[in-house]
């Protein structure tokens with residue numbers, strides 16, 4: 001399904017590329033691309049002007065001396081306006097978004113992408129990510145996209161195809177799985193993968209937090225507007241909190257297991273304190289067991305319930321030691337044959353992401369997080385599928401599931417209130433790998 005072939009005959013619309021070899025040979029710091037006009041400003045557009053998007057846009061503007069924010073898009077005018085105000089006050093000389101490059105509505109993404117931008121930042125609720133990513137990569141743009149990458153398997157398969165296309169086109173595709181850009185975590189997982197605790201035997205990660213805030217429904221809001229403004233409470237928009245938030249801690253499992261995917265998952269979950277329509281249809285707790293080909297098991301639990309003990313950590317057991325990671329400390333410790341504790345520097349990982357993305361674009365050496373970011377998203381969705389249905393789910397059944405949470409329409413009108421899943425009653429829709437269909 002995934003082709004990693006390079007597409008050597010690709011020509012970027014408005015760039016003249018020189019090679020990294022030329023830069024190295026001349027021993028000068030020469031950008032490996034520049035606009036045909038000679039202006040080497042990197043033009044950024046961003047879609048989804050909320051909290052994370054505004055943060056990411058600010059980090060992009062700080063990542064490179066010659067970068068400009070030139071286009072913005074959001075479903076809602078007020079969200080775009082407040083984001084633009086914040087960015088204009090913090091980065092006045094780098095924000096050039098006149099009203100004709102401010103786009104509102106469900107198709108705002110198409111207009112941002114068509115605004116002669118070089119890099120697109122995708123920070124809407126995750127439901128929209130696969131379509132926005134496809135449009136950006138099809139148009140030849142470098143992308144920074146927040147996690148998770150999708151809310152259903154149909155979306156994950158689309159993201160995998162876009163990632164392969166980005167590779168063919170030599171475009172950078174960076175994920176917002178920010179811990180992959182934390183110096184402390186990189187050093188720690190690097191040690192684990194180098195045998196720092198012997199062979200990894202099992203792992204347990206958590207993402208237990210308080211409850212999410214809600215935006216009370218206004219009289220003039222349609223169902224769609226209400227759901228969109230409270231997107232974290234609706235599975236079709238967020239993927240549920242196991243995908244939306246806890247995917248970070250599930251990505252740690254992917255990382256420690258060196259990219260190997262579990263063969264199956266069995267999960268529990270439910271909605272203990274979330275009640276009523278204003279809480280949408282998401283659960284408030286999950287617990288997943290991931291089982292690997294050789295019999296190893298990894299475990300993840302997450303909870304969003306107030307007044308409980310919060311925890312967001314990883315515990316990795318190896319044949320020669322145990323690694324505990326409290327990322328927020330940060331405190332990364334190995335106990336066992338080779339005791340160790342991370343003592344290095346720890347710059348803001350969100351800034352590191354953008355520094356590395358823009359350096360990759362300048363150097364012509366693209367970063368492509370595509371496969372692992374899609375796999376970590378799929379592991380999270382697989383856990384949700386198992387919890388919602390009460391069934392043990394195999395990787396293949398989950399990845400190729402026809403489940404598609406797309407609503408009947410994208411309009412600010414009435415939409416159905418999605419049902420809360422009930423284990424044992426909610427149907428699981430297993431899929432089959434295309435090459436196995438008919439076998």
Ligand SMILES: NC(=O)c1ccc[n+]([C@@H]2O[C@H](COP(=O)([O-])OP(=O)(O)OC[C@H]3O[C@@H](n4cnc5c(N)ncnc54)[C@H](O)[C@@H]3O)[C@@H](O)[C@H]2O)c1
Pocket residue numbers: 047048049050051052053073074075076079080105106108109123124125126128146147148176177178228244245
């Ligand atoms: N990596 C991290 O640490 C981190 C932290 C926070 C959020 N996130 C992720 O970032 C994404 C955004 O989260 P947030 O906290 O900024 O949410 P937010 O609600 O603050 O922002 C989302 C924005 O997207 C807009 N939007 C919704 N649908 C849209 C559409 N179809 N087209 C254009 N705009 C649309 C909303 O109006 C809103 O302004 C989520 O995927 C979230 O999981 C990542």
